[in-house]
Amino acid sequence: MVALKQKLEERGLRKTAFRIELLTLFTQTKSSLSIEDIKSSVGKTSDKVTIYRALDAFEKSGLIHRVPDKANLARYALCHNECKPEAHSHNHAHFICTVCDETFCIENVEVPKIHLKQGYKINSSTLTLEGSCPSCQSA
Amino acid sequence: MVALKQKLEERGLRKTAFRIELLTLFTQTKSSLSIEDIKSSVGKTSDKVTIYRALDAFEKSGLIHRVPDKANLARYALCHNECKPEAHSHNHAHFICTVCDETFCIENVEVPKIHLKQGYKINSSTLTLEGSCPSCQSA
DNA sequence: AAATTTATCGCAACTTGGTTGCGTTAGTTT
């Protein structure tokens, strides 16, 4: 909890009740959170605009990053590595279960380095796998 | 043109003026088309609903497939390989230029096969690269 | 060729994810 407030302070973000609650939610979540998820657990009291702006601020300051989502919706997860503002480094793949719509970070899989024809400058690369996860297999 | 109408007929789609025009546009386009692109070249006369439904029908019948887009918008391209309804096979990477927002298919790059932990079933995998393309480099 | 069938069209109205403007509230700094 203390470390959590520190994270906000380090980045020049204010320690409001809502933002602390939101960041806590992220630390307690194994995989990623959709806006839906967030709304249903901390959004009862806060306006959607507040949520969007907080997510935006968190992302800009390197606290969280966007992960892909089946329906092309926004989805976020905590940054594990050292992410600085304007330079997120998330070189891992994502697995999206098309049954339960969960998004999993595949930590131990590196996104292969691709080199393109001369002239292309690559800033980021994402490898997204779609299918069904173990719990949805058995169903 | 003849082959084009045939494609529609083969899939049980009607050869309406609009759908022929739309399919022609796809064949004339090297990379991919956003809804914006489509609207501005064939959408003057047709309703957006018509466009969406035509794209939907084309995709379902394996004529075109969706490609990722920077802003998570829908974007489509012609199917090169043999795509059947319900079974698209597009094992190539996409490059999105974040300057001009163009999406390029990287034809000669295979999406590497990833094997996950037991229990995950992968239906499709997409490798998306973001950066700036040659023409936007020089600017 | 006319009649029937049915895919496609096009308008209106709606839904959803997300944004903008702006006045108010509340951390933070002095």
Add this chain to the structure above:
DNA sequence: AAACTAACGCAACCAAGTTGCGATAAATTT
């Protein structure tokens, strides 16, 4: 405590995409 300004919250808005439904026009049947 006063001043400063990030963050909040409401309303209004926007854009992408969907749904319902009657009208139109291919394709098929007679």
